[in-house]
Amino acid sequence: MSLTASLDASTVSAAPGAETAVPLQVRNSGTTVEEYRFEVVGACAAWAAVEPAVLSLYPGDSGTVSLMLCPPRDATVPAGETPFGVRVVPTGEQGETVVPEGRVTVLPFTETTAELVPRGSHGARAGRHQLAVDNRGNTPVTVRLGAQSGSERARVVFAAPELHVAPGKAEFARLRVRPVKRMLRGTPVTHPFQVFAATQVAEGQEPVEPILVDGSYEQEPLLPRWLPRALITAAVLVLALVGLWYALLRPAVKSAAREAVTPEAVRSAAAADKSKAPEQGGSGGSGS
Structure with a gap:
């Protein structure tokens, strides 16, 4: 294989909101000039990158790039260990890829x-x-x-x-x-x-x-503030109704009662009583 790559540290810790750099050594063991690009694989790919993104090496030369890990300071990335890999891809048609692997521990934080x-x-x-x-x-x-x-x-x-x-x-x-x-x-x-x-x-x-x-x-008080006013208003209303009864309605009722007791009404009532008396007497004689 004309390509070798290795991480300086296979395990690393990263604080949320901060950048952590992990050096990656790349060596071209081939006989031609080669250009390499890099891809981060794993759950941390969303918050990781390689700088520089492209590296050119002459035959027999080695170079160093940096894997930059920057987990966000929020709840989307849980604290704990996460595996990752860096795919080193030669741009030539016959190149073979290598994937050095590592593990990053995202440190906990509280907010x-x-x-x-x-x-x-x-x-x-x-x-x-x-x-x-x-x-x-x-x-x-x-x-x-x-x-x-x-x-x-x-x-x-x-x-x-x-x-x-x-x-x-x-x-x-x-x-x-x-x-x-x-x-x-x-x-x-x-x-x-x-x-x-x-x-x-x-x-x-x-x-x-x-x-x-x-x-x-x-x-708030157990008795609402409007309750005393409501009771006073209700009492005033009751007194007003009583006064209205004695002042207007009661005299009108008495006057109507007096007008109903006329001489004709008295004579009619007396005649009715007399007509009932013989009927009661006749019924008593037939019974004996």
Whole structure:
């Protein structure tokens, strides 16, 4: 074979967001001038390149190119070991390719964000929120949840004390803000609060600062502010209806009753009573 190629290091570590160079030695053992191009194969091909892209060598000469590894700093490339190869392709028609192989270990990194949804809540008994935790790193994380001390008039309670979030995913933690004392009536009171999301890291890794998120809960009275006015309005309306009855409707009813009792009506009622009396007497005699 007129072509030989080898990597200076078959195993290498690469930090996300940074460039790592791996030298690749190429030797032309043939008898003619040869030009070579390079192709990276494997999962890291999307974030790797060879510089320079083309190398020309005289017979018996050697040259060096650099395999540049630059994994992105996001969740698309998980932390861990990935195999790769560099195909060295002679541009001549009779050339044979060689593929030196290696393994790259993508180092882990942690990047977590948190957001409170909604930022503000209101209610007489409790306020309801969700804390959205987004893992933008390349390794799974466990996030511990809690509330900062500071407000003695309201308590923050999480449904779960921690979240497990996969790379590139978001998880939601439910929480409630409960007032220490309930308020029967009065002006709504705003309780500011602060929650945190602390990412737990493996032993030996640099600790990560907890994420602090501010929120507020507006405590409303159990009796709505409009209720006293509504009760007063209803009482006034009832009194007005009663006054209307005594002032207008009741006299009209009495007048109608008096007009109905006329002399003709009295005589008619008396005649009806007299006609009923003989009938009752006759029926009594036939029975004996």
